[in-house]
Amino acid sequence: MNSYLDIILRSVAVYFFMIIAIRVFGKKELSQLNTADVILILLISNAVQNAMVGNDTTLAGGLLAAFVLFIISFGLKKIMYHSKRISDFIQDKPEILIHNGITEYKTLAKLDITSDELEEAMREHGVEFYKDVKLAMLEVDGNISIISGENNLKQTHHKRRIHKSLS
Known part of the structure; x- marks a missing residue:
């Protein structure tokens, strides 16, 4: 050949x-x-x-x-x-983590996302309580995007930190 x-x-x-x-x-x-x-x-x-x-x-x-x-x-x-x-x-699909203040615990477990990690993303988006989250999603690129129920939404980014190796 x-x-x-x-x-x-x-x-x-x-x-x-x-x-x-x-x-x-x-x-x-x-x-x-x-x-x-x-x-x-x-x-x-x-x-x-x-x-x-x-x-x-x-x-x-x-x-x-x-x-x-x-x-x-x-x-x-x-x-x-x-x-x-x-x-x-x-490509993976985006995953819903919180919807209308209700946390999707099965999804978090499946994705190995801890509550501390989710709370960190919420703080970075200026949201204090789960009940204030209208929608939280793990995007296909690993970012966690959060939409709060507030009228004055601001755009922030949270990169998911991985503390384990690929293997």
Whole structure:
């Protein structure tokens, strides 16, 4: 087989493996990376490099692998834009944490969000009591957004801090 075609096929296989692995292990973990997470990502990239380029350590081989990854990423974003089913498979959905002052404890447990973490997000949004929260959501990017019942809403951001590694 042509060595460049081999690089293309290997790169495609590694890309889709990584998408499935991230989907299975939880993309919410990627919202804020700690030191262990960055190290893991660097080690994964080093581990899959040989899987993509094989014995071809030339500049052309490495550039071809990177180009294929960019093309796949671009194409997948276009496909996700046009196909709800594929988009739903690849991306998580936002999750409701509090609705009209009522906390969704099952959702919090499923997502491993502690009450301390939720209360921190509420404080950062200027909300003191659960009953004052009209809607709190864990967004697909790991942010917790909160809408209070107040008339003077202000926009704030809370990045969910992950205190565990991806593994």
